[in-house]
Amino acid sequence: MTGILTARPVPARSKAFDLLLAGGLSMTFGFLAVAQTGLGGVLAFGMLVPLIWRRTHPELVFFGVSAIAVLQWLAGIHLMAGNIGLLVALYAISVYGDHRFSRIALIVGGLGVLMATSRYYNGGDWKQQITMMGALGAVVFGVWAIGERRRTRGLYVAQLEERAAQLERDRDREAKLAVSNERTRIAREIHDVVAHGLSIMIVQADGGLYAADQSPEQAKKALATIGDTGRASLTEMRKMLGLLKQDEQPELDPNQPRPQPGVSSLPELIDNVRDAGLTVDYQVTGEPRDLPALLGLTAYRIVQEGLTNTLKHAGPGARTCVQLDFGREMLTVVVTDDGRGAGVAPSSDPGHGLVGMRQRASISGGTVSAGPKAGGGYEVIAKLPYHLPTGGEQ
Known part of the structure; x- marks a missing residue:
């Protein structure tokens, strides 16, 4: 679980958007709240300015804004335009915050609905009070549910991206493994060609050296065999070494496979x-x-x-x-x-x-x-x- 004091990485474009959002809400609803409630509207700025950090510290922003709302309730200040910051903070914690803190935030929002209706809508009959409670509760739950849906969708997209990245890594690893296996096979082929050819050449050279004085014709035959064997081995080895130059190797015609010896x-x-x-x-x-x-x-x-x-x-x-x-x-x-x-x-x-x-x-x-x-x-x-x-x- 990410600590609530740990800042989450946020792209620069998102930071700029949050700065503009908090600034715009403060200029609009903050001054409107001052006009509505006088000096008590100063609390509105306390609910709106922290929205600058709604992505980097969503838990701190929500609980900080909630604490200011409690001060508003204790001071008896009526609901004002600046209370929009509560809903924005609730949405932010449901999208960007830890899942467990998001559940706590929903409970806090529900308590806020009870507190608001008990203080500000207690003058009418009980039916009106229940209706207002239901309306505020629906708004709070709706904002939280929209945020949760966006979080779930984001996690799903992130899983798809991670899966695609893993498939790419697996593909690259399998390609490297295939190249390694092919090079190992070519190395075995080269060993077989070189070892076999050199063995024949050594035997013929020893025999030719032994027969050089007593049987010149036999020595000539041995030398001819050495030359033929060396040329054949060199030709086959060059073909196989050419396979290692993959950057220079043209694409092979599938209808003309490279011949291999058999039984x-x-x-x-x-x-x-x-x-x-x-x-x-x-x-x-x-x-x-x-x-x-x-x-x-x-x-x-x-x-x-x-x-x-x-x-x-x-x-x-x-x-x-x-x-x-x-x-x-x-x-x-x-x-x-x-x-x-x-x-x-x-x-x-x-x-x-x-x-x-x-x-x-x-x-x-x-x-x-x-x-x-x-x-x-x-x-x-x-x-x-x-x-x-x-x-x-x-």
């Missing part, structure tokens, strides 16, 4: 890895089916990351097997090798590759498990349901 691209990926010197067995079981773009991309990247890890950790002479099982409810992707990866001491940091695989699988509603397999080697198993979870990325 159909796996044979080409495996051929590139074979050219790097890794023995890869590719097996497909079950009845192949068309997959959603996200699911196909997820399967492709998991295989790519699994082969990259094999190139980096399995050691020379390792054999790798990639298996795709098109089951009834889900696609199962298995990448295994028989190298020395199982003997490598586990790290407290699982690496961006494994984290990326798990994130991709979770977005598609699937799971990924990775670790050493019995008998040696390493194994990655991903289970990807065909139907995306509700609200998943499309």
